[in-house]
Amino acid sequence: MIIRLIGGTPMRGQADPSWRGAISDADAYDLTNDAARARILSANGLVISGGVDHLLLGRYREELTAFVRSGGRVLVNGQVVKPFIDGLAVWRKLEFRGAQDVRPHAVSEHPVWNGIDDRDLHYRTGVPGIHSYERLEEIGVAGFYGRGYHLDLPEGAQVITGIGSYRLPLDYAYRIGAGEVLVHGGNDLESFSDDGYSTRVLGPNLVAWLEAGRNDGARNDGGRDGGTSVRNGAQNGGTDAAVVRVLPAAAPADAAVARAARDARVSRESRESRESRESRAPGAAPRIGLLHCGAFQPLRTLADPALAPYRLESVYLPDADPAVLADLDVVLVSDRLHQGQLERFVPALLAALEDPGKTVIVLGENKVEQWLPGVGYTFRPTVFWKWRTGEDNGTRLRLPEDPMWEFFTPWSVSWHHHGLLHPRPGARSLVVMEEDGAEVGTLMYVDEVNQPARLLVTTMDPVYHHGSGFMPGASQLLYSLLRWVTATRSSAGKHP
Incomplete structure (x- = not known):
């Protein structure tokens, strides 16, 4: 097995x-x-x-x-x-x-x-x-x-x-x-x-x-005798070997009460946190929290000396209390998070979107269509080779006069993506995909009208690639995002 x-x-x-x-x-x-x-x-x-x-x-x-x-x-x-x-x-x-x-x-x-x-x-x-x-x-x-x-x-x-x-x-x-x-x-x-x-x-x-490995699976004594037990079960294409996740079942009523209490606490702490942020000294650097699940890519990103000036705070989802988001100015949702761990934080993320002093950034492969209000998604295969062949990958930059382009270069947003977004009306689509001359979806957008917080969503995955040491454009995007949220935060702790 x-x-x-x-x-x-x-x-x-x-x-x-x-x-x-x-x-x-x-x-x-x-x-x-x-x-x-x-x-x-x-x-x-x-x-x-x-x-x-x-x-x-x-x-x-x-x-x-x-x-x-x-x-x-x-x-x-x-x-x-x-x-x-x-x-x-x-x-x-x-x-x-x-x-x-x-x-x-x-x-x-x-x-x-x-x-x-x-x-x-x-x-x-x-x-x-x-x-x-x-x-x-x-x-x-x-x-x-x-x-x-x-x-x-x-x-x-x-x-x-x-x-x-x-x-x-x-x-x-x-x-x-x-x-x-x-x-x-x-x-x-x-x-x-x-x-x-x-x-x-x-x-x-x-x-x-x-x-050819042998393990009896029963001892927890470190195997000091070098045991070589026979295989545990026959191999039949993975059916018998499948591991079923075992989770404790909660009574529906208890779960509903727990959710209500958690939502109330997040709302209260968000309000208290907002008051605390607004009392900070003018010009204070924003608190930026990186939500992650302990994979090597975010761990290497957090340890990168080049990012030290931004003082990224680790929010390790398996251990963290969702209420910690309330005291952050910038909530950076790392790409490719474990969906079960992310699900526990969704109520706190939605509460963060109700705070006008916050910026929420959601990176790719996080199934945003399942939890961000009004956002749609269309699958497209990842293209990682067209810059070598010279083919047009369909990426188009929009709104050239938008102040966002002060912080982002074309190379930082055109290396590759993981599907198309369909944001709510009023959002500004900065990078889109074009197929056969028609615009078919968005690769990165900013929304400052559909909720009090400032929201940026992309299907690109810069933390994954930066932490992997691969794809220079991805590192440029991560640097650009951090420069943007730091430079555009007003002295009152709110974005313009």
Whole structure:
């Protein structure tokens, strides 16, 4: 049995990257439930996706380490910020200037990479068809496989793939007891299994390697005897292996009372907070809170020295009280949040929209059509390669005289997007999508008329890409947003 821990709902339009149904998904927050955690830790192998909450995983470091020690195998994807298994090295960003700086190179043999030409890991493109390496050099985008490296590897670690001309450690493996940890410092490894290239074998190789793990799933003593129990259950395409999230059921009446009390408290604290903000010294910097779920992208964003002047405050949704939003001047809803964690904050976000002293910014892949009043959404696939091929991606800038353009450049808002928004009448659409000469939807808008607060919504995901160290335009958008909210806040604590 192989279980992949995911950080929430997959990105809309993304094909299921688990290989041919052999890997069953489980919400990482299921670890907080004793029964679900026991089932997860009874697997032969685990896959940690790149969108999982590192702070959550850190709370189960002993259990995850014991899983490996007793014979389990784990694939860790993404950029480790806070190690959650003994021996994990922290990921470091590579300062790259061109495609060859992020080229993967085979360093040593490992069964997961058997039969794979490392050139087939270098570029990705959405252009249909199978392309030669030379053609991909013209139309492909490099860096998806990896754009950083690891130092301070654990004793006995095996470097499998190096990055760039110096072959810096990108992929590595090491043993703990009877088990093994495999680390891939880039986009989820299983997503690179492509039938058109040598990487077609990556999926089968990975599944075979994970299934060979052995874990009895019953002990919590760290597996000191190096147990090697047989597989727990038969594999049948993921049906039996599915993990059902277990949540305590609340009585409807009790839930309604709790919601009413929470809404009343949020309203009261919002009013008190507004009075407190308006009494601050003129010219005080706004308090900016970044709502996030502990994935590596927002954690790296919060730690970025370039953003230190803005004093971003961490609002870690699993632990935070929604009432904390009341005392913020700017509520920045990070992209790709776990929908279950975000749902708990929706009443506080709606209360924030009723405060004329606030600015609320909602970034992409947060299903705003389900909770922002009057906002519609239309899916469009993500386009990440057209700037390489020279095709028109349909992005159009509007309202050139709008004062917003003092803070935003064309490059900061035209790198890519995740679908189309349809805002309420009166909102100012600054970036739109055009198809066949007709405007079909909005990619970024500002609304200062449909609620007391100032609202900016976009389907772009700058925190994700800035924190990943990928896509310079995304970093420009994040910087622009922060400059805008800081510069346009009046001395009274209200936007103009």
